[in-house]
């Protein structure tokens with residue numbers, strides 16, 4: 001008995017690109033997409049509010065930062081997103097400030113050669129669109145299911161949640177996030193094992209052994225993103241305010257992202273950098289409170305050169321801090337040739353796979369379409 005031919009864990013850009021591209025290539029078979037969050041997007045998701053239902057706040061990636069050329073296999077998905085108006089270019093919406101809070105020459109990251117693009121009306125629209133492209137037939141979506149246990153027996157994968165109250169069985173498995181395959185789960189979540197390693201012991205599948213060794217070397221950077229509701233109409237404000245290297249060092253903030261809302265107010269997301277503190281289930285609540293306090297405190301001086309925004313920030317309401325656990329992989333990408341391990345029928349996609357878009361939305365999308373190609377020709 002199986003629930004699906006393919007189970008994909010994670011409905012971020014890579015997992016959604018994988019299922020959309022598989023369908024474009026004519027792959028038939030039942031797919032189950034399992035996601036810990038309430039909806040699609042992952043680190044390119046958008047926060048909604050219960051008290052103001054028209055609000056959409058891009059609290060992770062505020063846009064996609066493309067480098068040329070993108071892999072050819074991605075163009076059919078990108079063209080459809082552009083035609084549908086869910087992926088739009090924002091040519092002039094980025095400014096930079098220096099460590100005195102004054103306008104600076106644009107920081108290097110502000111001018112990628114393939115331009116800045118964003119989801120419309122919000123970043124989550126990109127993944128929503130990809131899932132529509134995948135078609136509702138033979139695609140089962142499992143939201144708010146966090147996979148904890150993996151096992152493989154008699155050529156079948158079985159997945160279950162922490163309490164074993166929910167299970168799913170499938171022939172092939174793809175991990176988009178890499179937490180289930182990376183030793184950081186041992187410290188961060190107090191898990192005694194790396195789930196994928198526990199499911200397939202060393203020596204059974206040489207490709208998987210290599211993939212797990214490479215993944216273990218990939219380090220990720222943590223971000224603390226503070227979300228604020230500002231009493232300010234934001235249509236004339238820049239979309240992103242990047243900080244120069246000195247300014248980032250001074251305030252431990254990478255950039256401020258502004259998003260005008262339908263009710264005439266503005267959402268502001270401060271992308272706070274990590275200070276190296278040890279994150280465990282026990283330390284997290286205190287760390288969240290500390291980050292919120294220090295990020296709010298920095299705004300006054302940071303925005304000294306933009307008095308109307310500075311004044312609005314004094315009246316802002318905090319919507320809390322979001323910790324992004326694997327914000328961008330820093331080094332040691334997973335080699336593309338190890339993206340699919342045929343003996344165990346397990347694959348990987350995500351921004352941690354090697355390629356020009358490594359560590360960014362582009363890399364996530366590219367890894368999804370490249371894995372689809374590999375799986376169709378396998």
Ligand SMILES: Cc1cc2nc3c(=O)[nH]c(=O)nc-3n(C[C@H](O)[C@H](O)[C@H](O)COP(=O)(O)OP(=O)(O)OC[C@H]3O[C@@H](n4cnc5c(N)ncnc54)[C@H](O)[C@@H]3O)c2cc1C
Pocket residue numbers: 009010011012013014015034035036037041042043044059060061062063064065066145146147148176177178179180223225271324326327328349350351352359360361362364
């Ligand atoms: C703060 C921030 C700013 C960024 N800025 C930019 C930018 O300006 N430009 C750019 O190009 N990129 C940017 N990025 C990077 C970009 O967001 C990512 O590269 C991209 O979204 C990654 O997509 P993904 O599918 O690889 O991973 P993810 O989006 O992380 O998707 C993985 C999904 O798997 C789910 N998942 C993981 N484990 C489990 C489990 N056990 N059970 C169920 N579900 C699970 C997660 O919930 C998640 O939804 C930024 C990222 C962050 C966090």
